[in-house]
Amino acid sequence: MTQTKAESNWINATIKEIRYVSQTMLGIKAVFEESPFPAFEPGQHFDIRLTSENGYQAQRSYSAASASSQNEYLEFGIDVLPDGEVSGYLATLKPDDKFEIRGPIGRHFIWNPGNAKETILIGGGSGVVPLFSMIREYSAARVQDKLTFINSFRTVRDIPWQDELENLAQENQNLDLYTTITRESRVSERYHSGRINREILNKALEKYNLETAAVYICGSNSFVEAVSQSLLDLGAAFHNIKTERYG
Numbered sequence: 001m002t003q004t005k006a007e008s009n010w011i012n013a014t015i016k017e018i019r020y021v022s023q024t025m026l027g028i029k030a031v032f033e034e035s036p037f038p039a040f041e042p043g044q045h046f047d048i049r050l051t052s053e054n055g056y057q058a059q060r061s062y063s064a065a066s067a068s069s070q071n072e073y074l075e076f077g078i079d080v081l082p083d084g085e086v087s088g089y090l091a092t093l094k095p096d097d098k099f100e101i102r103g104p105i106g107r108h109f110i111w112n113p114g115n116a117k118e119t120i121l122i123g124g125g126s127g128v129v130p131l132f133s134m135i136r137e138y139s140a141a142r143v144q145d146k147l148t149f150i151n152s153f154r155t156v157r158d159i160p161w162q163d164e165l166e167n168l169a170q171e172n173q174n175l176d177l178y179t180t181i182t183r184e185s186r187v188s189e190r191y192h193s194g195r196i197n198r199e200i201l202n203k204a205l206e207k208y209n210l211e212t213a214a215v216y217i218c219g220s221n222s223f224v225e226a227v228s229q230s231l232l233d234l235g236a237a238f239h240n241i242k243t244e245r246y247g
């Protein structure tokens with residue numbers, strides 16, 4: 001069989017660890033024993049391809065969640081959807097199982113430490129995954145620049161890597177967290193209620209210069225549209241806003 005150029009760069013990944021990192025999100029750490037570690041930058045994604053015994057193949061895009069300087073494994077954060085073909089199958093895998101990946105892909109949503117004095121990361125649901133890669137890289141680099149992570153989930157149990165995130169924020173006074181919960185009315189004081197809107201953004205970003213801050217927004221189409229518009233209304237510069245849509 002002749003391989004096309006796009007097919008030629010699939011590499012085998014072996015699962016080193018697989019566990020739920022929130023109520024619905026599966027954290028998969030993959031290693032690459034026979035292939036070079038796929039170098040990437042925070043914000044980039046990979047295609048994951050599954051092949052069944054009868055040759056049927058399915059592939060989907062998944063963002064890197066680990067820091068790019070962490071090259072012992074590559075971590076993904078996969079929301080397991082009801083009836084989701086690929087996410088549902090990934091949820092049945094175990095350590096030492098294999099799948100293929102191709103990438104990294106995408107150069108429009110990259111953030112690296114030192115890129116900006118002030119960075120604002122905003123994500124909803126699985127849209128937080130590439131932002132975790134940025135936060136982990138930021139923490140590993142120990143830069144002094146300000147970074148705030150505004151995130152939104154249906155319930156508190158949907159927040160992935162929650163303990164790690166809170167530890168990182170405690171260690172670094174320049175890292176601020178602002179979490180809103182949309183489908184639970186009584187949440188602890190650590191969290192806010194409701195969807196991310198102009199009022200919430202105004203409050204969360206009062207210490208930031210919206211005209212110059214670098215902004216990264218990731219989530220569903222409607223989430224990205226609504227948050228971008230609210231930020232523009234508040235004075236953010238269009239050319240400083242980068243978005244990634246999960247369709």
Ligand SMILES: Cc1cc2nc3c(=O)[nH]c(=O)nc-3n(C[C@H](O)[C@H](O)[C@H](O)COP(=O)(O)OP(=O)(O)OC[C@H]3O[C@@H](n4cnc5c(N)ncnc54)[C@H](O)[C@@H]3O)c2cc1C
Binds near residue numbers: 045077080
């Ligand atoms: C650049 C990029 C990066 C991404 N990164 C991530 C990431 O880091 N983490 C992550 O979790 N996701 C990510 N996604 C989304 C991911 O690629 C998949 O779309 C997602 O995992 C769903 O795939 P699936 O095969 O599980 O579900 P699918 O089988 O594709 O189904 C998707 C949804 O549609 C519903 N559905 C399917 N068939 C039907 C039907 N016939 N009628 C009605 N409803 C139906 C399913 O119930 C499910 O809820 C990313 C997407 C993009 C574009």
